[in-house]
Amino acid sequence: MTVSKTAADAARASRPLRREPVDPAGDDSMLQLGELSGLLGYSLKRAQLKVFEDFLRCVAPLQLTPAQFSVLLLLDKNPGRNQTEIAATLGILRPNFVAMLDALESRDLCARMRSTNDRRSHILVLTDKGRAVLARAKKLVANKHEARLIEVLGPANHAALLEMLAKLAQEF
C-alpha cells in the first residue's frame, strides 16, 4: 500500500476526530436532528424567531414591531433625513417603506415634512408622542427584553454574541 494522501485523507487527518454528539435521543417520539444542529443558519433562524417573539411580548403594551421600533430609533438619532435614507439604512425597499410610514404617521408617532431644499423628498420627524412612545419602548426593551437575554446568556456571552452577529451582518 502506498502512502498517497488525498485531500479527503488530509481533511480527515487534520480534524481532531471529535465524537459525534449523537443528539440525546431521549423519547423515541423525538426525531434526530443530526447535522441540522450544526448548521449555523438553522440555529440562527430559530433563535431569531424566538427573540422577535419575546420582543413583541415585551413591547406589546405599545403595539410596536421590531421594524417599527427600529424606525423610531433611527428617526430619533438622525433628524432631518428623508424616506430613502432611513429605509436604505434599515435595508427596507422604498416602496415597502411607504406603508410602514403611513402606519406610524396615522398613529401620530412621526410626520412627513416637505423639504424646502428639495421639494421631492419628505423630511421625517418624530412627533412629541413619537418621542414619548420611543422612550417608553426603550425602557421596556432594556428592562424586559434585553435583560432576559442577558440573564439567559450571561453578560459576557451576550456581548460576545452581539459582536459575532455584527461581524456576520457586515463582512459576510
Place this chain on the structure above:
Amino acid sequence: MTVSKTAADAARASRPLRREPVDPAGDDSMLQLGELSGLLGYSLKRAQLKVFEDFLRCVAPLQLTPAQFSVLLLLDKNPGRNQTEIAATLGILRPNFVAMLDALESRDLCARMRSTNDRRSHILVLTDKGRAVLARAKKLVANKHEARLIEVLGPANHAALLEMLAKLAQEF
C-alpha cells in the same frame, strides 16, 4: 440626604460605566445606528439573512433552499416518519408542508408511501436521487458555506456562537 438605594441606582452603580461606542460616524451620508447596534434581535435578523443568502449561493447548483435541505437531512436521519412528525420537528405547519413535499416529490427527491399500519399517514422516504443530491449538498454546505463561516469567525467563536444560538432557540 438619605442613603436609600433604588433599583435604578443599583443598576447604574453596578454597571462598569462604559463609554458610549459612538458608532464610527464616518461619512456624513452614513446614518447613526445608535442603540440599534446593541439590539440583539436586529443583528440576529441581519446576520440570518446574510447567512441564508450565502447558503443559497453555495448550494445553488443543486437548487435547494435551506428549508428543503433541512427536510432532506431529517428524512435521511429519520426513516419511516410521516408528514406530521417531520413538519413538527422543523417547526413547519402541516398545511404548509404539503406544497413543500409536492415540490421535492415532483423532483423525485423523496416519495410519500401510504403506511400499512395507519392508512391515513404518509411515510416519507428519500429516493436514490434524493440521497445523491443530499450527499452533494452536504459537501457544498460543509466545504463552501460552513467553511466560510468558520473562516470569518474563527473555529472557537463559531462553536461558541452555535452553542449560544442553540440555547436561545431552546430555552427562550
Place this chain on the structure above:
DNA sequence: GATAATTGTTATGCGGTATATCAAATATCG
C-alpha cells in the same frame, strides 16, 4: 357502534419582500 381525534389536504388571508412603473421635482449637460 356512535362519537371523538388524527392525517393529509385545500382554501384563504396576512405580512414581508421584490420589481416595474409613474408623476413631480431636480440635476446634468449640450
Place this chain on the structure above:
DNA sequence: CGATATTTGATATACCGCATAACAATTATC
C-alpha cells in the same frame, strides 16, 4: 437656456413564509 436623465415618493403587483379554518378519510375511544 432647454432637452434629457436622475431622483423621490408612491402605486400596483407578485411571490413567499406563515397562520387559521374547514374537509374527507381513517383510526381511536368509550
